[in-house]
Amino acid sequence: MLLNVQNLNVMIPTQGGPLHAVQDVSFSVSKGETLCIVGESGCGKSVTALSLLGLLPKSAKRSASRMTFDGQDMITMSDKQIRALRGNRLSMIFQEPMTALNPLHTLGRQLTDVYMAHRRGNREAARQRAVYLLERVGIAKAAERLGQYPHELSGGLRQRVVIAMALMCEPELIVADEPTTALDVTIQAELLRLLAELQKSMGLGMIMITHDLGLVSRIADRVVVMYAGQVIENALAKELFENPKHPYTRALLGSVPDPSHPRMQPLPSIPGTVPSLVQKMEGCHFRDRCAFASEECRVPIPLVGVGAEHVARCIKTGAQAPNARSTAP
């Protein structure tokens, strides 16, 4: 197992009180596996990603019962040790290629800097690696591009550069936070295909964070669905899409516009909005928006097994419901 996270909690102090952005989140990623973390805005998926890389704001408090990368304990790791991992064996692709690149430096400088920081190689070796990777991500005339600045490139090309940069030090795990949402659909498809291909050929583990269920269905091996700071369902992709258990997962899948819905007729939607995480919530977080909610949902709901390698945080998942109910306090 490449990455193993158990009971991750992140608390961010705000003016209104402590914000519990991530609550008891557990998941793991193996080599060559793609894990998708799905959820709407404000459900804690980006904070989860940032906490893996030690990039949380200074005021945030992170705790976990277990957090290992390739067997190394990440909880007790010093800043220096995290820095040696980050960009090296563990790298990240951010959402906005506009802001992820430094506008004042050439692409060559930015690509080679990562390599020089971790590999202590000479600049020529770094340059060669940069050219090789730019070609791998489908950029023509790569050697000439090294002298260019980010503003000279289109959004799609910039995101290719960001991907190349993430690959400079041959990482084992890539965390990609909505890497294609800022791009056109045609470019999105090209880049996702490229990422999947690179991942397979290099045996990378990947955590893809997104709100796009269509995208998830195309690339995920395993899916974690988050809602209001909690994991509410975790299953292999095939199982999740064929047999979604949590009412939120089902409602989310139902509200994606799809040719199977009758045209110009109302789409299924979820009433209300994602709750604020500033107050600590008791019981099921989805309760207020759920069509099946009842009094029993007011107590804390554990994640329970609802199938092979499939867990859901709900007491109303059909056959499993009586069992789960009896275990609840």
Add this chain to the structure above:
Amino acid sequence: MSKDAILSLSNVTHDFGGRRVITGRSPTIRAVEDVSFDVRKGDILGIVGESGSGKTTLAKIMLGLLPPTQGEVLLDGTPIIEMSRKRIAERIQFIFQDPYSSLNPRQSVGQIVGYPLYLRGQENAAERDRKARELLDIVGLSSRFFDAYPSQMSGGQRQRVAIARALITRPDLLICDEPTSALDVSVQSQVLNLLLELREEFGLTYVMVSHNMAVIQHMTTRVAVMFLGRIVEMDTSEKVFGTPQHPYTRLLLNSTLSVNQGAGVPDLNVDAEARHAMRDHPSYVSQRV
């Protein structure tokens, strides 16, 4: 121009640049090229295309915010550039993509929604407030939001405020530029459902600009596909999505990632040559229907 056309565009072209600068003239970029179509009463006309294809420029031209370099836009048969902003606003309103920046953070919801009436200057304050409350109710926000500020509201609620503001002068045509792309999926369907309901209730006509093919397929009666400033295909929604004629339309449809577990990411294989071929491919514009 057909009889029931609200808005009629003929051979509209728009160039950016070409201004006088120290070294001569800045280079011109043709954002919209030779676009002609009618927006008819009851239509939901979808405009799709990649970023930079001229969708938003076209929307601005339709609103009379941007005079076209060539060609003409007629609103009820009158050239839109000869009409005052007020007269245009009586007929056409606009919903922007980002409900976080389209609402004034210093105005209360009631002020925001009632502001178009204030500008028109026909009602007194009490009447404006009454109408604003009524509109808030229609878009599904209770009137307890009347004194709230945009910062206290979620994205979906803000977009409802923007819709209420757009409808308070009872326009006939609503131009929506990516109305749901800043919203979550679960909220997106709430807003799309609301737009469909309001269309029934007020007999509205919509122009919807979007890059989300699934939304356009669900919502529209007719579709115009834009590529490099030109309309490369235009027909009824059924035809465009059922039997796409232009290679660019097919590319857009193929690259849409619908929920389909195990299908993988499609291999589009578009190189520069394929794009050149698409650019030179004749367009399919059907003016019937």
